[in-house]
Amino acid sequence: MAPTDIEIAQAHTLRPIAEIGAKLGLGPDDLEPYGKYKAKIAPHVWERVRGAPDGHLILVTAITPTPAGEGKTTVTIGLGDALSQLGERTAICLREPSLGPVFGVKGGAAGGGYSQVVPMEDINLHFTGDFHAVSAAHNLLAAALDNHLHHGNALGIDPRAITWKRTVDMNDRALRQIVVGLGGKSGGVPREDGFLITPASEVMATLCLASDLEDLRERLGRIVVAYTTAGKPVRAADLKVHGAMAALLRDAVKPNLVQTLGGTPAFVHGGPFGNIAHGTNAIIATRLALKLADYVVTEAGFGADLGAEKFVNIVSRVAGFRPVVAVIVATVRALKLHGGKKLEELTQEDLPALARGIANLEKHIENVTRVYGLPAVVAINRFQSDTGAELDLLEGRVRNLGVPVAVVDVWARGGAGALNLARQVVALAQRVQSLPAGKAADPKGDGRKVRPPEGAAEGPGLEDAYPDGFPGGLRFTYELDEPIKAKIEKVAKQVYGAGSVAYSAQAERSIRRLERHELGNLPVCMAKTQYSLSDQPELLGRPEGFTLTVRDVVPSAGAGFVVAITGEILTMPGLPREPAAERIDIDRTGRITGLF
Amino acid sequence: MAPTDIEIAQAHTLRPIAEIGAKLGLGPDDLEPYGKYKAKIAPHVWERVRGAPDGHLILVTAITPTPAGEGKTTVTIGLGDALSQLGERTAICLREPSLGPVFGVKGGAAGGGYSQVVPMEDINLHFTGDFHAVSAAHNLLAAALDNHLHHGNALGIDPRAITWKRTVDMNDRALRQIVVGLGGKSGGVPREDGFLITPASEVMATLCLASDLEDLRERLGRIVVAYTTAGKPVRAADLKVHGAMAALLRDAVKPNLVQTLGGTPAFVHGGPFGNIAHGTNAIIATRLALKLADYVVTEAGFGADLGAEKFVNIVSRVAGFRPVVAVIVATVRALKLHGGKKLEELTQEDLPALARGIANLEKHIENVTRVYGLPAVVAINRFQSDTGAELDLLEGRVRNLGVPVAVVDVWARGGAGALNLARQVVALAQRVQSLPAGKAADPKGDGRKVRPPEGAAEGPGLEDAYPDGFPGGLRFTYELDEPIKAKIEKVAKQVYGAGSVAYSAQAERSIRRLERHELGNLPVCMAKTQYSLSDQPELLGRPEGFTLTVRDVVPSAGAGFVVAITGEILTMPGLPREPAAERIDIDRTGRITGLF
Helix, strand or coil: CCCCHHHHHHHCCCCCHHHHHHCCCCCHHHEEEECCCCEEECCHHHHHHCCCCCCEEEEEEECCCCCCCCCHHHHHHHHHHHHHHCCCCEEEEECCCCHHHHHCCCCCCCEECCEEEECHHHHHCCCCCHHHHHHHHHHHHHHHHHHHHHCCCCCCEEEEEECCCEEECCCCHHHCCEEECCCCHHHCCCEEECEEEHHHCHHHHHHHHCCCHHHHHHHHHHCEEEEECCCCEEEHHHHCCHHHHHHHCCCCCCCEEEEECCCCEEEECCCCCCCCCCCCCCHHHHHHHHHHCCEEEEECCCCHHHHHHHHHHHHHHHHCCCCCEEEEEECHHHHHHHCCCCHHHCCCCCHHHHHHHHHHHHHHHHHHHHHCCCCEEEEEECCCCCCHHHHHHHHHHHHHCCCCEEEECHHHHHHHHHHHHHHHHHHHHHHHHCCCCCCCCCCCCCCCCCCCCCCHHHCCCCCCCCCCCCCCCCCCCCCCCCCHHHHHHHHHHHHHCCCEEEECHHHHHHHHHHHHCCCCCCCEEEECCCCCCCCCCCCCCCCCCCEEEECEEEEECCCCEEEEECCCCCCCCCCCCCCHHHCCEECCCCCEECCC | CCCCHHHHHHHCCCCCHHHHHHCCCCCHHHEEEECCCCEEECCHHHHHHCCCCCCEEEEEEECCCCCCCCCHHHHHHHHHHHHHHCCCCEEEEECCCCHHHHHCCCCCCCEECCEEEECHHHHHCCCCCHHHHHHHHHHHHHHHHHHHHHCCCCCCEEEEEECCCEEECCCCHHHCCEEECCCCHHHCCCEEECEEEHHHCHHHHHHHHCCCHHHHHHHHHHCEEEEECCCCEEEHHHHCCHHHHHHHCCCCCCCEEEEECCCCEEEECCCCCCCCCCCCCCHHHHHHHHHHCCEEEEECCCCHHHHHHHHHHHHHHHHCCCCCEEEEEECHHHHHHHCCCCHHHCCCCCHHHHHHHHHHHHHHHHHHHHHCCCCEEEEEECCCCCCHHHHHHHHHHHHHCCCCEEEECHHHHHHHHHHHHHHHHHHHHHHHHCCCCCCCCCCCCCCCCCCCCCCHHHCCCCCCCCCCCCCCCCCCCCCCCCCHHHHHHHHHHHHHCCCEEEECHHHHHHHHHHHHCCCCCCCEEEECCCCCCCCCCCCCCCCCCCEEEECEEEEECCCCEEEEECCCCCCCCCCCCCCHHHCCEECCCCCEECCC
16 A cells, blocks of 8 residues: 555654755754754844845646646645756745644645655644744734724724634634624623634735735734724724734744755745635745745645736735746646546546646646746646556647646655656746846846756757747736726636626725725735636636626735635635544654544 | 833843753753744653652742732742752743733733743743644634534534533633524534633643643543533544644643743743633643752642642642642732732831731641641742831741741842742751651652752751641642542632532532532532632632632543632633733834833
């Protein structure tokens, strides 16, 4: 029987975190250790390296996710290890897992097989406490808000217009909709409320988009928690707790360093949702990684329509990131599902279904290359049931588009299973670098990166890639000063393939209110199902011409975006009938079992 | 202006935690560092030292607390530093602070002035994540319970007989009484619920009473969360999540090591409430400290009627601890309050009020020496407003009882302000050791501790102490196999001075149910106001002959006791009109201000 993820991770001998830090030029004083294999990076490191040139940023994204699983995190880790094997100074940037899915269905979320970040038990459970710090800061604000109501409501908050919920890092459906403040006068003011899971907290999104502690404190102060009876936004700063919230996040704002099974340094830092938030790890971590490594591989949430779009229009805009290459992860299994095959029949070869499903991949390739302006390479994450004919069909179709493609086998082989992909990534990065100065070129122009990658000669020639024109570099889909509706429509039509956008009466009111309160100039964070390019989860493949319906638009003023909500977005998951928690256990020696 | 606690702490240069560990014979591999100044002790250390003889355990307790403040934690730390200055190998054991009071009224809870444990900001905020781990384990059990109801309630749980609430480490009165499970079928089963603050969680009490990880897992499984419609207890093990709860507590079970301003090693580990739980730090930490140090100074919650009683009858019983000396902390200010003086007039000299208030101290001395069987020394924690006549009166009255007494000035002078107290403690410990073999004598009989303490000759002669007979060593107030009511009545009459005990109808029913379900043989944890020896907070001084009313008796089967509830016990505090959170802030360098 194949070993499980946790068995593979536990059989591995980790290197002391100081050794991992040394690979990035970090000394012992640069690390704040959390046990022997985890560390936070001391804030003085940024002051030392901030003037250094940036390494190459590689964005890993995917086709529209399906229940079949795509393995995006696994590919991200495998690619990082492969780049390390090629001799490149590499760092990986990932999100931290939430406890909710760990105890729910999913099990762990730190890669899989021989492409994992370790120590996996720690990363999946508590890690360095960042999620708990976010929860505490979030709930302090909630307590201060209800306390303000209880002590006379001097700000004139409308108790029916409170938008700030509470949070817990747990799948707990019974907390989705609740009534608080019961039990008479001493119990506060009764009102409807609810809990979000911590990754859905705006504090998490804010942490991940802040550039430093000072910026974080300011952003936290801007969070809108309610409206007054006169309709004026009430912010965390009005409740005077943003300083204490920032104090609670003093350590959470420092990037966490761990290692992959291949010994590649990995920054695992922050974990915002990919729907109501932007779904990528903390900017502070990626920014630091770019100063310390020549290649930084990071992952965006869900498919390229969601995570990558937000990485372009929200994250890269605020952080000044310029990814040089995007890797689009696809699987034969998932594409067959997009082509109409049933979930339980995915192990059967089905070339017609695959051929139909490839339309989904094609749309994501178009988005990455033509809408976002980034050269793409497709990583086919191989599963045992894939047949040679299926792989040939898929590879051939991608190659016909002029897009480089590599089959990877990262679960079973780790970095060795992604060497071909890594060579293509390096070749594309080199080609980007050799372009005339522009957004995509080396922003420092110091030529530091121009050195032939080891083993590049063995890689596939990319001379014939992009025959219709090499992508010109990162392009925003909209400008910030456009009206909210214009921004939404550009994303909906250009990225999703929608024919039109409809707005509920509530959305119309909200948009007017946001623009009245000068919140109209923020980027739009689209909250849309991840299971379809449209807002209807059942529309697989490549739907076109549909109407995207916006139900509401709400501010995340601390994070610095407005959220356009389409469909039903669940911000507090439930546990399944037999939750993963029932099989998770620990023995007397402290060995944990049952994490996947 | 006198510097604040946080200013004093921040001006101090901390020693690396490895240096602090070395004072206890711990090497680098014995420590799991959390940053540079905090560490958890690796579990292998216990295996190495478990056969070593125990050091002397010194229990710090106090008079009945008042709003004037007694400074028990400060005296504990100052005494530890003084013992270190006398050349004794000393460790301190304290509870971890809860975030709730930090953001509420109290500010920090890591000592004060020049008697603090540091880094104080870390200890007050998140520390090593133990409280968050307890919260997560607690809430996992709550989520599993509601999930069980949602998926068909196979165990037949009576939704009206669910006793397991949720928890958050925040003062949040609006969560005291709530309704969960609203919003239709997808939101679970509607029912009344509420939140406790984390120190009130039974998981916290269980963690602090467990002897190791395996024992913890078993105890967690025994937690009673509800009753079936047939009245049968439903336990965490029935929901099959005790293993996952233990996995969440894998690191929380390891003792935390920090330092005092005087460089004394301090184990700050666990923080259960002192009313509905037992109110002392984790047994695992104290037990380890006793193996590593010659003197271990620990603190019990509230007055000697509560914390010390529970330390004797619950903690020492399960852990096998044998404290050799108890320090009773008293202040002139607080005793004047007990003597009828008003809070706002405490800075005025008032010998008659003080003389009356000393009755409170006398009762605590009697409890410690005659009921618990421990030699006591009274530490008068000096305040600036104390007059010489007041101090003389108080000292004289205590000396007349034959009880050693020392004036301490630990806030302003640190360990140097408690040298006299330390010398008396050492002298008493020596005298205990020279007693004929018995409970109080060196349990190993290896004479390891018999060595004259440095500077002992300078200390006051204790030849005339305890003229009516030296306390004979730790004595339990009741035996476990007595009926619940007999146990309650022994504590109420012997310790509190009650004339009788009354039981509500609910309490009568609960006691019958507990004894029916074989939960009658557990120790009784008294939940009583800390502000009076009686169950009526307004009865200061030394009330006698009152009737103690028991409202209910509930099981904490995981912790291993039943809780007898008297009066109104608040398990979720609220924030004041101007919470401390409003003045807590952080600057761009990460310096935190506004913690006390």
